[in-house]
Amino acid sequence: FFWLLCNISGCVCAGALWMCIVLNPHCKPEQKAFWLRQLRRWNSVDVCPLEDGNHSSELTNLTNVLPQGPAGNPDSLTRPHRTVFTRAIEACDLHWQDPHLQNIITEDHYTNYCYHENLDSSLFDTRGWPLWHEHVPTACARVDALRSHGYPKEALRLAIAIVNTLRRQQKKQLELFRSHKKELLNRGITSVTNLEGWVGHPLDPIGTLFSTLMETGRGSLLGSGRWTEHPVFPAQRFLEEGESFLSLAVETALIGLGQQRVMPDGLYAQEKVCRNEEQLLGKLQEIDLNDMLVKIFRKQAVLLLEAGPYSGLGEILYRESVPMHTFAKFLFTSLLPHDAELAYRIALRAMRLPVLESTNPSSDLSRPHHIVSVVPNRYPRWFTLSHIETQQCELASTMLTAAKGDARKLETVLESIQKNIHSSSHIFKLAQDAFKIATLMDSLPDLTLLKVSLELGLQVMRMTLSTLNWRRREMVRWLVTCATEVGVFALDSIMQNWFTLFTPTEATSVVASTVMSNSTIVRLHLDCHQQENLANSARTLALQCAMKDPQNCALSALTLCEKDHNAFETAYKIVLDAAATGMNYTQLFTIARYMEHRGYPARAYKLATLAMTHLNLSYNQDTHPAINDVLWACALSHSLGKNELAAVIPLVVKSVKCATVLSDILRRCTLTTPGGMVALHSRRNSGKLMSLDKTPLRQLLDATIGAYINTTHSRLTHISPRHYSEFIEFLSKARETFLMAHDGHIQFTQFIDNLKQIYKGKKKLMMLVRERFG
Numbered sequence: 001f002f003w004l005l006c007n008i009s010g011c012v013c014a015g016a017l018w019m020c021i022v023l024n025p026h027c028k029p030e031q032k033a034f035w036l037r038q039l040r041r042w043n044s045v046d047v048c049p050l051e052d053g054n055h056s057s058e059l060t061n062l063t064n065v066l067p068q069g070p071a072g073n074p075d076s077l078t079r080p081h082r083t084v085f086t087r088a089i090e091a092c093d094l095h096w097q098d099p100h101l102q103n104i105i106t107e108d109h110y111t112n113y114c115y116h117e118n119l120d121s122s123l124f125d126t127r128g129w130p131l132w133h134e135h136v137p138t139a140c141a142r143v144d145a146l147r148s149h150g151y152p153k154e155a156l157r158l159a160i161a162i163v164n165t166l167r168r169q170q171k172k173q174l175e176l177f178r179s180h181k182k183e184l185l186n187r188g189i190t191s192v193t194n195l196e197g198w199v200g201h202p203l204d205p206i207g208t209l210f211s212t213l214m215e216t217g218r219g220s221l222l223g224s225g226r227w228t229e230h231p232v233f234p235a236q237r238f239l240e241e242g243e244s245f246l247s248l249a250v251e252t253a254l255i256g257l258g259q260q261r262v263m264p265d266g267l268y269a270q271e272k273v274c275r276n277e278e279q280l281l282g283k284l285q286e287i288d289l290n291d292m293l294v295k296i297f298r299k300q301a302v303l304l305l306e307a308g309p310y311s312g313l314g315e316i317l318y319r320e321s322v323p324m325h326t327f328a329k330f331l332f333t334s335l336l337p338h339d340a341e342l343a344y345r346i347a348l349r350a351m352r353l354p355v356l357e358s359t360n361p362s363s364d365l366s367r368p369h370h371i372v373s374v375v376p377n378r379y380p381r382w383f384t385l386s387h388i389e390t391q392q393c394e395l396a397s398t399m400l401t402a403a404k405g406d407a408r409k410l411e412t413v414l415e416s417i418q419k420n421i422h423s424s425s426h427i428f429k430l431a432q433d434a435f436k437i438a439t440l441m442d443s444l445p446d447l448t449l450l451k452v453s454l455e456l457g458l459q460v461m462r463m464t465l466s467t468l469n470w471r472r473r474e475m476v477r478w479l480v481t482c483a484t485e486v487g488v489f490a491l492d493s494i495m496q497n498w499f500t501l502f503t504p505t506e507a508t509s510v511v512a513s514t515v516m517s518n519s520t521i522v523r524l525h526l527d528c529h530q531q532e533n534l535a536n537s538a539r540t541l542a543l544q545c546a547m548k549d550p551q552n553c554a555l556s557a558l559t560l561c562e563k564d565h566n567a568f569e570t571a572y573k574i575v576l577d578a579a580a581t582g583m584n585y586t587q588l589f590t591i592a593r594y595m596e597h598r599g600y601p602a603r604a605y606k607l608a609t610l611a612m613t614h615l616n617l618s619y620n621q622d623t624h625p626a627i628n629d630v631l632w633a634c635a636l637s638h639s640l641g642k643n644e645l646a647a648v649i650p651l652v653v654k655s656v657k658c659a660t661v662l663s664d665i666l667r668r669c670t671l672t673t674p675g676g677m678v679a680l681h682s683r684r685n686s687g688k689l690m691s692l693d694k695t696p697l698r699q700l701l702d703a704t705i706g707a708y709i710n711t712t713h714s715r716l717t718h719i720s721p722r723h724y725s726e727f728i729e730f731l732s733k734a735r736e737t738f739l740m741a742h743d744g745h746i747q748f749t750q751f752i753d754n755l756k757q758i759y760k761g762k763k764k765l766m767m768l769v770r771e772r773f774g
Contacts, residue, residue: 016144016203018088023145025096025154036092043085051082051202052269087202091141104130104161105146105154131165132158136198140205143212152216159212160239163252170255170303170310177308190309190316197261197322199280200273206256207280213249214283247292253280254300257327260312263320263355267383273322274384281330294338301331301346313349319357324350325391329398336402344409347399351420353392355382393426397433400452404437407448414452424463428475431456435482450486457482458494461501476506480514488524488534491515495537504545508556512538512545516560539567546571550578555591562598572603579607585614589629596636605640605648608633612651619711622660630656634665645669646696653699659707663737666700670740692740701741708734709751716759724765728772735773748773 022035042048096102100123103110112124122133132139139162146155173193177184184190198206239248257280264270287293304313312324328350335343382388396417403409421427431453438449457479464472479501483490495515498507514520515538521531539561546557554575561567575583575591588611596604612633617624630652637648656662670692692701712734715727731752738748752773756766 016141018085019091019141019203020145020148022088022091023094023142024149025146025151026149032092036089039085039089039092043083043089048083048085051084051086052264052266084202087141091138094138094142100130101132101158104132105151105157108157110157125164125168129164130161131168132161133165136162136166137196137201137203137205140208141203144203144208147212155212156216159209160248163209163213163248166252166255170307173310174303174307177306177310177314181308184308184316188316190314190318193309194259194261197264197273198256198259199261200264200269200276200322204276206253207276209252209256210249210280210283213245213252216245242292244292246287247296250284250287250293251296251300253284254297254304257281258300258304258311258313258324260309260314260318260321262318263322263382265381270382270384274326274387277326281326284330289334289338294335297331297334298339298342301335301342305345305349313346315349317352317354319354323353323388323392325388325395329391329395332395332398332402344399344403344412347395348412348416350395351392351416353388353420353422355385356422389421389423389426392421393423393429396421396430400430400434400449401437404446404449410448410452414455417456418459424460424467424469425471427456427463428460428471428478431460431482432478435478435485439485445485447486450482454479454482454486454490458501465501465503473506473510476502476510477514480511484514484520484523488526488530491520491524492534492537495541498541498544499548504549505552505556508542508545508553508560512541512560513556535563539564543567543570543574546574550574550582551584551587554578554583554587555594558591558594575607576610579610583614585611585626585629588614589626589633593629593632601636601640605633605636605644608636609648609651612648612655615655617656617658617661619657619659619707619714622658624658624661627658627661630661631665631668635668638669649696649700653703657707657710659704659711659737660733662700662704662707663733666697666704666737666740669697669700692742701737704737705734705741705744705747708737712751712755716755716762716765719762719765721764724768727765728768731769731773 018035018039022032022039024031027035110130111128112130123131125131134142139158143155143159143162146152146158239245257277264273289297304311306314308314309316309318312321313328328347332343332347335346396413399413399416400410403413417427417430421430434449434453434456438446438453457475460475461479464475469475479494480491483494494501495507495511498511502511516535524530526534542553542557542560545553554571557571557574558568561571575588579588588607592604592607592611595601595607608629611629615626615630617626617630634645634648634652637644652662652665656665692698712731715723715730719727734751735748738744738751741747752769755769760766
């Protein structure tokens with residue numbers, strides 16, 4: 001039954017459930033002994049769930065850090081892992097016999113009227129109200145147990161004592177920090193001051209206090225909105241003037257949420273921290289703020305800002321403490337209508353995420369004796385880091401939205417984003433958000449916010465320039481759009497500093513091209529003088545990129561410089577200088593075709609010949625992608641005249657070993673006269689065909705025949721019967737080329753005879769050769 005009860009409640013609540021059971025104030029000793037035996041037995045099972053789901057947890061006994069009661073169970077101290085039953089086992093050593101505890105939970109007016117004679121008393125505060133100093137989760141587990149076992153009045157009395165204790169501790173911690181502030185700030189680092197955080201804790205201490213006070217508070221609210229005495233509990237007991245159970249619950253939640261606490265180990269524990277924080281904030285958001293609650297928000301916000309290492313919003317922050325982004329966003333939106341300066345102080349302080357800082361300062365072991373330090377011996381695995389960064393981004397976006405129209409605040413928020421956010425994707429999202437907000441209205445855009453958007457975009461460009469990001473192209477295009485919206489000076493600025501923002505390819509293909517487009521000119525409403533200045537900047541950028549990366553930028557530079565003769569000549573010279581070593585045949589052929597298209601056949605021919613020097617087509621590459629470029633280059637040279645064709649054929653012979661390609665070139669050259677293919681170049685037609693017996697076609701013919709011979713022998717080396725018919729067709733094409741020579745018939749006959757002699761072992765193939773060629 002008990003194991004089933006644990007399973008029904010789930011591992012998440014098992015610890016709290018069994019704490020409630022064993023902390024029954026009227027539990028008999030024999031019952032508690034029975035529970036203890038059962039819990040120890042279940043605890044020893046190998047499959048018993050761990051408390052935080054992480055096997056590396058080795059926390060010592062935390063439940064029994066108490067001013068009363070016997071020492072903790074030694075078994076729990078030596079056990080390497082804490083299970084969902086460990087706290088309940090430890091709680092079996094707790095009792096309710098402490099006189100002060102009994103007075104707190106049983107007396108309606110338990111106070112110390114002589115408190116002024118004992119100011120250092122730990123049992124009462126300066127008002128004479130009772131305090132309860134116990135490990136906070138354990139004390140709150142008592143409250144939960146009282147409620148669960150039907151003692152609501154007792155639970156409320158203890159809850160108020162615990163909250164008053166927390167408030168007193170908060171003040172003492174502030175005083176303590178102020179006395180050591182100079183020393184701690186000079187060090188610049190701190191350690192966490194709590195072994196366990198209260199939010200996300202397995203016993204949910206803050207949630208227990210909040211629920212206890214809220215349930216009482218709801219029962220005390222009249223329809224008019226006035227607070228009155230509860231029928232069971234006098235509302236004025238242990239509450240300051242104007243204070244209510246609701247306000248006490250709210251203040252308790254703020255204290256817990258603002259506590260600086262270390263990020264726990266393990267995915268489950270880290271997700272629980274996030275989930276409990278969001279649940280508690282969700283409950284707070286349901287409460288309408290009145291003047292009293294606003295006063296409490298202000299009070300706690302100031303305390304959290306000034307409390308040093310005791311606060312997650314303190315001036316110095318432990319590197320691996322739980323971030324305050326979600327909590328700070330709630331505080332920011334709550335305080336903004338009432339105290340904007342305080343709201344921004346909170347949000348800006350919370351933007352920090354030191355665990356992602358590049359520097360990793362070592363933990364300082366020389367702590368004051370009053371601060372408990374946890375010194376981790378390894379870097380924590382933050383499984384929820386993506387969620388945390390998203391919350392950080394949302395906090396920043398909330399501030400940007402609220403600061404619209406305020407240049408000073410926008411500048412401050414921008415600096416915080418640039419300093420604290422380390423994800424380029426999140427900064428890009430913020431830049432996009434700011435851009436949308438700035439251009440949302442139909443009226444003129446908010447130029448100040450637009451500039452913030454541009455600055456964030458520029459940071460994204462710098463962050464992703466040397467790292468891979470799948471959204472990089474989108475980011476570049478967006479930045480140009482944003483700069484266009486800001487104005488011509490922004491476009492000119494990014495082009496002047498392109499080398500810190502873009503790759504040469506991006507700068508030419510996206511930035512400069514967009515800047516010189518008609519849509520950009522229309523968008524900016526530029527006059528002729530402004531257009532020319534912007535175009536000059538774009539052309540200068542294009543030439544710089546072409547010099548830096550001619551392989552990828554030369555063609556773009558030529559295109560961008562078409563309308564400026566000097567710039568175009570400079571770009572062409574860059575191509576020529578890079579052709580020898582820095583460019584491959586594909587790039588050169590592409591630029592050569594562009595030159596022909598623009599009406600520069602001579603330059604196209606020059607670049608084509610340079611491309612041919614980088615090309616090497618082997619005998620079996622008859623489907624190579626460069627074949628069309630080779631045919632085009634030969635056609636271009638043939639169209640320019642005999643001299644150009646004579647110059648290009650030796651390059652073809654040297655670069656191309658594929659027989660079918662050579663025969664195709666040869667055939668095309670014999671169909672027309674040199675210079676007759678492109679009349680548009682105004683070259684005089686020579687009037688007669690070139691002879692195959694003379695240079696340059698004789699050289700091409702001999703090379704083609706030689707290529708057929710070499711290819712034939714290469715194919716016969718490893719030929720299979722299924723390729724015989726294909727080989728016969730290949731020989732038929734070879735014969736056509738042989739016959740183009742004046743003694744081609746004789747050469748081909750000798751060639752066939754040699755094949756029959758050399759490959760006589762391939763009887764079936766040679767039989768097919770005889771049938772076709774004799």
